[in-house]
Amino acid sequence: MTIRRAVAMSLFFLTSLTSHQLNAQQAKIMDADLERGKRIYRSVGYCGNCHGWPGDGRTGRLLQAPEAPSLRESELDTETLIEVVKCGIPGTAMPYHGRTAYLDGSCYGGMELSDFEQGTAPPLGKTFGDSDVFNVVAYLEAYVIGRKEPTIEECTEFFGNPNARACKRLK
Amino acid sequence: MTVKLKITGLSAVIAASLVSAGNAAEVTGERMLAAGTDAEMGNWLSVHKTYDSNRYSSLNQINADNVSGLRLITAATLGGTEPAGFGVGSMEATPLADDGFLYVSDPWGTPYKFDMSDGKKLKPVWICDTGIDKDSSAGILLANRGLALAGNNVVTVLNDGRVVACDNDTGDVVWDKQVATDVGEGFTNSPQFIGDKIIVGQSYGDWATRGWIAALDPDSGDELWRFYTIPAPGEPGSETWLCDETGNPDCWKTGGGAAWVQGSFDPESNTLYWGTGNPVPMYDPEYRPGDNLFTNSTVALDADTGELKWHFQYTPGDYMDYDEVGIQLLMDTEIDGDMRKVLAHFGRNGIFYTLDRNSGAYIDSGTYVSNLNWTEGIDPKTGMPLEYDPSKSLQTYAIGAITRAGDTATTCPNIQGGTNFFPTAYNPELGIAYAVGIEGCSDLSVRAVDPADVVAGEIFIGGAGVASGVQTGSINAVNVATSSEVAEANTPFPLYSGVLATPDLMFTTHLDGTVAAYHAETLEEKWSINVGTAFQAPPITFSANGKQYIAVAGGGIGIAGFGHAELMNIQPANMLWVFGLE
Numbered sequence: 001m002t003i004r005r006a007v008a009m010s011l012f013f014l015t016s017l018t019s020h021q022l023n024a025q026q027a028k029i030m031d032a033d034l035e036r037g038k039r040i041y042r043s044v045g046y047c048g049n050c051h052g053w054p055g056d057g058r059t060g061r062l063l064q065a066p067e068a069p070s071l072r073e074s075e076l077d078t079e080t081l082i083e084v085v086k087c088g089i090p091g092t093a094m095p096y097h098g099r100t101a102y103l104d105g106s107c108y109g110g111m112e113l114s115d116f117e118q119g120t121a122p123p124l125g126k127t128f129g130d131s132d133v134f135n136v137v138a139y140l141e142a143y144v145i146g147r148k149e150p151t152i153e154e155c156t157e158f159f160g161n162p163n164a165r166a167c168k169r170l171k
Numbered sequence: 172m173t174v175k176l177k178i179t180g181l182s183a184v185i186a187a188s189l190v191s192a193g194n195a196a197e198v199t200g201e202r203m204l205a206a207g208t209d210a211e212m213g214n215w216l217s218v219h220k221t222y223d224s225n226r227y228s229s230l231n232q233i234n235a236d237n238v239s240g241l242r243l244i245t246a247a248t249l250g251g252t253e254p255a256g257f258g259v260g261s262m263e264a265t266p267l268a269d270d271g272f273l274y275v276s277d278p279w280g281t282p283y284k285f286d287m288s289d290g291k292k293l294k295p296v297w298i299c300d301t302g303i304d305k306d307s308s309a310g311i312l313l314a315n316r317g318l319a320l321a322g323n324n325v326v327t328v329l330n331d332g333r334v335v336a337c338d339n340d341t342g343d344v345v346w347d348k349q350v351a352t353d354v355g356e357g358f359t360n361s362p363q364f365i366g367d368k369i370i371v372g373q374s375y376g377d378w379a380t381r382g383w384i385a386a387l388d389p390d391s392g393d394e395l396w397r398f399y400t401i402p403a404p405g406e407p408g409s410e411t412w413l414c415d416e417t418g419n420p421d422c423w424k425t426g427g428g429a430a431w432v433q434g435s436f437d438p439e440s441n442t443l444y445w446g447t448g449n450p451v452p453m454y455d456p457e458y459r460p461g462d463n464l465f466t467n468s469t470v471a472l473d474a475d476t477g478e479l480k481w482h483f484q485y486t487p488g489d490y491m492d493y494d495e496v497g498i499q500l501l502m503d504t505e506i507d508g509d510m511r512k513v514l515a516h517f518g519r520n521g522i523f524y525t526l527d528r529n530s531g532a533y534i535d536s537g538t539y540v541s542n543l544n545w546t547e548g549i550d551p552k553t554g555m556p557l558e559y560d561p562s563k564s565l566q567t568y569a570i571g572a573i574t575r576a577g578d579t580a581t582t583c584p585n586i587q588g589g590t591n592f593f594p595t596a597y598n599p600e601l602g603i604a605y606a607v608g609i610e611g612c613s614d615l616s617v618r619a620v621d622p623a624d625v626v627a628g629e630i631f632i633g634g635a636g637v638a639s640g641v642q643t644g645s646i647n648a649v650n651v652a653t654s655s656e657v658a659e660a661n662t663p664f665p666l667y668s669g670v671l672a673t674p675d676l677m678f679t680t681h682l683d684g685t686v687a688a689y690h691a692e693t694l695e696e697k698w699s700i701n702v703g704t705a706f707q708a709p710p711i712t713f714s715a716n717g718k719q720y721i722a723v724a725g726g727g728i729g730i731a732g733f734g735h736a737e738l739m740n741i742q743p744a745n746m747l748w749v750f751g752l753e
Binding site: 043046048049053059060061062063064065066067093095118119123124125126127155158159161163164165166167168169 | 254257310312354587628735740
C-alpha cells in the first residue's frame with residue numbers, strides 16, 4: 001500500500017462512527033478513571049514506547065518503535081481517539097489495543113480483520129478492555145492533549161519519583 | 172562442656188553450609204584455556220562456553236537416539252521482573268555451570284547461584300545485591316546476557332555502567348567499579364574473562380554515545396585499556412566520518428558503534444574479536460556521512476593493549492540498522508584445500524561470512540535468510556556489497572536510499588536480522604555452523620535530526636524501521652567450508668534466542684515457550700516441550716552427579732512479540748529450567 005493510499009484510508013476510517021456510539025462513549029468518558037488511564041498509558045499499553053512518555057512523539061521513545069505523532073498537538077475528538085486506541089489506524093503502524101477490536105462490530109463500521117487486504121490491517125498491540133480504552137482517552141484529554149513542552153514537574157509526577165532517571169535531562 | 176559442644180555443633184553447621192555452597196576450584200585462565208577439553212566437559216564456564224564462542228559441547232549422554240526421553244527435571248524462579256521505561260526486561264542470559272552449580276543473571280544484571288550438584292533440584296545458594304536502582308522511568312533496553320566466572324568471583328555488568336564482582340562462596344560484593352561514566356553509557360552484555368583481564372563493552376550506542384571496549388583488572392576492576400569503536404579526529408578510521416560536510420564537526424561523538432555482545436578470544440595470537448553496532452543516528456545517514464568506521468564491523472584487538480590489528484566492515488555507511496555485534500565463531504578448518512584460521516559470522520544483514528582471522532581478509536560468504544533485497548550480492552574479492560562505492564559519502568544499496576527529502580525503502584531482512592545477539596554455534600565434527608533468527612522485512616524512513624536534538628541519555632535514531640508485514644523465523648545450518656546452507660527449518664514466529672550444538676543435535680528455544688532439539692545435519696525436530704515462558708536466551712548443557720542436563724532461562728515477551736497474537740500477552744515470569752533424561 002502506498003503512503004498516500006494509507007492516509008486516505010485512515011481518514012476514511014476515522015470518520016465512520018455512528019451517533020449511537022458517540023453518546024454511549026461520551027457518557028463513559030465522563031466517568032473515566034484518570035489514574036487508571038495513566039497506568040494504561042504507561043505500563044499496560046506502553047503507549048509511551050512510540051509516543052514518548054509525555055506524548056510528544058519524541059521524548060523517551062523505544063528504539064524499535066515506529067514514528068508516532070505528537071499527542072500533545074492532536075486535534076482528534078474524543079470519539080475518534082476512542083476508535084483509534086481501540087482499533088488502531090489501518091495502513092499505519094498504530095496498533096489496535098481493544099481486547100474486542102474487530103470482534104464486536106465496533107471498529108470502522110463493523111470491520112473484521114479478515115476484511116483487510118493483506119498487510120493493511122493494523123498490527124496488534126498490548127490489549128485491554130473497553131473501559132480502559134475510555135480511561136486512557138480521558139487521561140490523554142486531561143493531561144496530554146494541548147500541553148506544550150514537557151516540564152520537570154510533569155515528568156516527576158508521571159513517574160511518581162522526584163529522582164526519575166528519565167527526568168534528569170529536564171533539570 | 173555444654174558450651175563447647177554447642178559451639179562445635181554450630182561450627183559444624185557453618186562448615187557444612189560452606190561446603191555445600193563452595194566450588195571445586197576457582198576459574199583460572201588455565202581452566203578457561205581447557206574449557207573445551209575433556210577435563211571441563213561437564214562445565215560451561217563462560218557465556219560462549221569456550222574462547223572460540225563455538226557453544227559446542229561434546230557431552231553425548233543426551234543424543235539423537237534418546238533425546239525423545241528428555242523431560243523437565245527442575246526449575247527455579249528468578250526476580251528482575253521490575254519494569255524499566257519500556258517495560259519488563261528480556262531474559263537473555265546464558266547460564267553458567269561449574270561442578271553442578273549454576274549461575275545466571277536477570278534482566279537487571281543481578282547474579283544468582285544455584286546448587287544442582289545432586290542432579291535433582293535447583294537449590295538457591297545466594298543472590299548478589301548489586302544495589303542497582305530499578306528506576307521504572309529509565310528509557311533503556313533492559314537486558315543482561317550473562318555473567319563471568321573469574322577466580323573466585325562472579326562478575327556482572329550493569330545498565331548503570333558499573334561492573335560488580337561477587338564472591339562465589341558468599342554472594343557478597345567484592346568490588347564495584349563505575350566503568351562507564353558518560354551519561355547514556357552502560358552495559359547490556361556479559362563480561363568476558365580471559366585469564367588476566369575482564370573485557371567489557373559499552374552497550375548503549377543508540378543513546379547518542381560512542382562505543383568502546385575496555386579491559387579491567389579481574390582483582391580490582393581497575394581499567395587497563397580502552398578501545399573506542401568510533402575514532403577521534405586524526406585517529407585511523409576518522410577519515411570515514413565526514414562530519415564537516417554537515418556543518419557539525421562533532422557528529423562522531425554520538426556515532427554509536429556499541430559493543431553490546433561479548434566477543435571471542437584467540438589465545439594463540441592473543442587477539443580479541445568483537446562485533447560492533449550500527450552508526451548513530453541509525454536512519455539518518457545525512458547526519459553522519461561516510462563509511463562510519465568502525466561501526467558494523469568485526470574488530471581484532473591486541474588483548475594486552477587494546478590496539479586495533481584489523482577490522483572488517485560488513486555494511487559501510489549503513490542505514491538499515493545492520494549492526495554486527497553477533498557472535499564471532501573461531502575455527503581452524505579446510506577451505507578450498509587449505510587449512511585456514513577462520514572467523515565465521517552470521518551477519519545481521521542476512522549473509523554468512525568467513526574471514527581469515529589473522530588478517531581480516533575476506534574468504535567467502537553466502538545468504539542464509541530466505542528473503543534478502545538490500546544488496547545484489549557480495550564482491551567475491553573484497554567481501555563488500557556490490558553497490559558499495561568508497562568514493563561516495565552516502566551509500567545507496569539495492570533498495571535505494573532513504574533520505575531527508577522523503578525517500579523511503581523496504582529492506583529485507585528485518586532491521587533486527589537475520590540473526591542478531593542470538594548466539595550462534597559451530598559443530599567442529601560436522602563443520603556446520605548454526606543460527607536462528609527472523610524472516611521478514613522492515614519499512615525504513617528518515618526523520619531528519621540535528622545536533623540540537625541530541626539529548627544525553629535519550630535514544631537518537633533519526634527515523635524509523637517498522638516491521639513490514641508478518642515476521643516469521645528460521646533455523647539455519649551452514650557448511651563453513653563452502654558458506655552454503657545445508658539445512659533450514661522455518662518457524663511461525665521469529666526466533667530470538669540462540670543455539671547449542673552437541674555431537675549429533677542442535678538445541679534452540681522459541682518465543683512461544685518451546686524448547687526443542689533438532690538433528691544436527693537435517694534440522695529434523697527430534698524433541699520439544701512447551702513450558703510457556705518466552706525464550707530469548709540460548710540453552711546450555713552441563714553435567715551434575717554424573718548425568719547430562721540442558722539448562723535455559725526464560726521470561727516475558729518484552730519487545731519481541733512482533734504483533735503475533737499468541738505472543739503479545741505472554742506475561743513476565745523469569746525462570747531457570749533444567750531438562751534431563753529419565
